Amino acid sequence: MNVLLVSPHFPPNYRYFAFALRAQGANVLGVGDVGVWELGDDLRGAMADYVHVPDMYNRRDDLFRAVESLIHRHGDIHRVESHNEHWLEHDALIREKFNIWGQRPADLLRNRRKLGMKDCFRNAGVPVAPAELVTSKKQAVDFAKRVGFPLILKPDVGVGASGAKKVNTIEELEAAIDPIQPDTVIEKFVRGNIVTYDGLTDHDGKIVFETSHKYSAGIMEIVQNRLIFHYYNFREIPEELLGDGRRAVEAFGIRERFFHFEFFELPTGEYYGLEVNVRPPGGFTMDMMNWSADIDLYNTWARIALHGSCELEYERKYHVAHVGRRDEARYRLHHDQIMRDLGVAFVHHPIMPRLWAPVMGDTVYILGDAELSKLEAAMERVEAVV
Structure with missing residues (x-):
């Protein structure tokens, strides 16, 4: 089975999709806007072929010619995916031009346009602003x-x-x-906390994995005011949010894809649909979801892409938090103290891509613990300024 990954090198953790596909027996192909020697030995080794298209975002004919060259060398392509909002339209255009299964440009009218999203939320019985x-x-x-x-x-x-x-x-x-x-x-404008419903469906639209996260603030406020930002997952998804999320997945017709729904949680306990992204939640959330339940969603998606389904047994064992820091702030704890003395089950310190920094923070720490109270205390310590 030939699987084409669009921009397989970014974000850096998404190279694990290529590794997982290769491990499952797929013939992994790639097309991207960086040279092949910029991919790294591990990603190059996972792919059977790769074509560099310097400006594939704007020069779509160049992108199509690259795909044609891959088809000429390897035969029909069976799946195309970037898992990246920036490339979703290009993924859909490739599928339509080369008659590949999956989301087409017409589908983007309901899951990328705000007003189309609202129609689907209403069809799911979810209120909207x-x-x-x-x-x-x-x-x-x-x-x-x-x-x-x-x-x-x-x-x-x-x-x-x-x-x-x-x-x-x-x-x-x-x-x-x-x-x-x-x-x-x-x-x-709706006043409320932002919570998410995130997960993965199989080929028939069955939900294989589901979770939910709570944000410390809205993205607009974070970007415009350079707020310190954190978010973490629930080990138990609130019942009403779970029902709204599952109905929304069905209403949007999400098949063989990750999904990321955002909702406003009102003081009344009611949820309003905000938007959907038909790709994994951003930042390091793929890894956070994996760590929360000791699973490998890169591998789970690869098995679904190749075989249509995957039975995944899991328990959300940990609350896992992303805590961002700003370069201009002075903090009470230095790096070594955070890595050594927080008293939670685990701490990771991944390198933050600069593209993500306006929302996610200039520096990030990923914290995990089974007890939410311990995690919240640790988040507070990481965020504490002088």
């Missing part, structure tokens, strides 16, 4: 008068805080949409 596409200044002002402030303006297609802006008055709104940017969505 009122929102509209901005077509005129009058329409936006009428919407504001109808639902009230604050409001969020954001692109219909975008991830996290990308392009998002909060407005609190009519004057701020009118200034923010002068001129109106194409495909701008106006949405009622």
